[in-house]
Amino acid sequence: MGKLIIILAILLTTLLLLNMPLQAKELKIIVDKQIEQKQIILKEGRSIEGYGGFSLNQYSLTEINDYIKDKKLEELELGYGIFLGCKKWLSEDLAVGGEIECIIAKSDNANNLAKASAIGYLGTISYRFNQHLSSQISGGLYSANLRLKGIDDISESNSAYGFKVGLGLEAPIDLNIISLKARIAYRRLKVGLENPKLKNMDFSGIETGVILDIKF
Numbered sequence: 001m002g003k004l005i006i007i008l009a010i011l012l013t014t015l016l017l018l019n020m021p022l023q024a025k026e027l028k029i030i031v032d033k034q035i036e037q038k039q040i041i042l043k044e045g046r047s048i049e050g051y052g053g054f055s056l057n058q059y060s061l062t063e064i065n066d067y068i069k070d071k072k073l074e075e076l077e078l079g080y081g082i083f084l085g086c087k088k089w090l091s092e093d094l095a096v097g098g099e100i101e102c103i104i105a106k107s108d109n110a111n112n113l114a115k116a117s118a119i120g121y122l123g124t125i126s127y128r129f130n131q132h133l134s135s136q137i138s139g140g141l142y143s144a145n146l147r148l149k150g151i152d153d154i155s156e157s158n159s160a161y162g163f164k165v166g167l168g169l170e171a172p173i174d175l176n177i178i179s180l181k182a183r184i185a186y187r188r189l190k191v192g193l194e195n196p197k198l199k200n201m202d203f204s205g206i207e208t209g210v211i212l213d214i215k216f
Contacts, residue, residue, distance in 0.1 A: 047089040049097075051213040055081040057103050057187070058205035061116055063198050064146070071112045071151055079105035079116075083209070087126055095126040099138055103203060112150035116201050118142045118189065120162065132170050136185070139163035144191040144201055154195060162189030164207065181211040 057079050065075040081104065087097025104117045122140035129135070142162050148154040166185025173180060189203040 048086065048216045049089070049095070049213055050084075050086045050216065051181070051211050052084045053082070053181075053209050053211035055083065055101075055103070055207050055209035057081050057105075057203075057207050059105050059116075060202040060204045061105060062202065063200065064114065064116060064148075067198060068107070068112070068114045068148070068151060071114075072109055073107040073112055073114050076105040076107055076114060076116055079103060081207070081209075085122075085124065087124060093128045095124075095128075097124045097126070098122065099124050105203075113147065114149075114151065115147045116144070116203075118144035118191065118201075118203055120189075122164070131172070134168045134170065135166070136168060136183070137163070137165050142189055142191065142203075144189075144203070146193065146198070146201055152197075154198070156193055156195055158191050158193060160189065160191040162187060162203070164188070166207070168211070170213070177215050179213040179215075181213055183207075183209045183211060185209075 059076060059079060061076045065077070069075070081101055083099055083101035085097055085099030087095040089095040099120075099122045101120045101122065102117065103120075104115070106113075106115045108114070120140055120142040122138040124136055124138040126134055126136045139162065141159055143157065143159045145157045146154065164185045164187045166183050168181050168183040170179050170181045172178075185207045187204060187207050191201045191203070193200055
């Protein structure tokens with residue numbers, strides 16, 4: 001009798017062990033289906049994205065740098081920027097939208113100031129290669145301003161069209177609703193000036209940015 005109980009216990013344990021992989025597999029299928037359903041809901045119901053971020057920008061303000069080099073000012077080679085935007089996904093891969101950005105380059109000391117800035121109103125087209133990698137082309141009208149104080153006291157504004165081409169990397173934080181992104185882009189923007197000593201402000205260069213993205 002005791003041997004029979006031991007044999008039955010061994011058989012029962014063996015059956016349980018053999019059945020565990022099946023149960024684990026079934027559980028994985030259920031979890032995968034739940035995740036897939038949530039992703040489908042997100043894709044169908046959250047096709048609008050709002051985003052904002054900060055950028056570090058490289059400029060080509062050669063004429064201005066040559067003009068201020070005798071005033072003991074640092075060259076206007078780098079500057080920061082902020083931007084806000086939104087986009088609408090027309091399909092799983094393609095989106096259109098708009099963005100407003102402000103970029104600034106500034107150098108000053110006790111007696112002199114050199115500041116070049118621009119605000120851009122851009123339309124955007126985005127293409128998503130996969131969950132983590134996307135590209136974006138943007139273009140539109142920039143309104144730029146140059147302020148030189150203590151250096152002939154120049155203040156001038158003008159507008160010009162510019163564009164950007166870039167790539168973005170995305171790291172989802174909460175089921176693709178909130179994402180943290182990094183982007184790198186090349187900006188082409190040259191704004192003409194009427195001052196006889198300065199012909200243009202050239203904001204062309206590389207942009208790197210960090211973005212917080214929320215899907216609605």
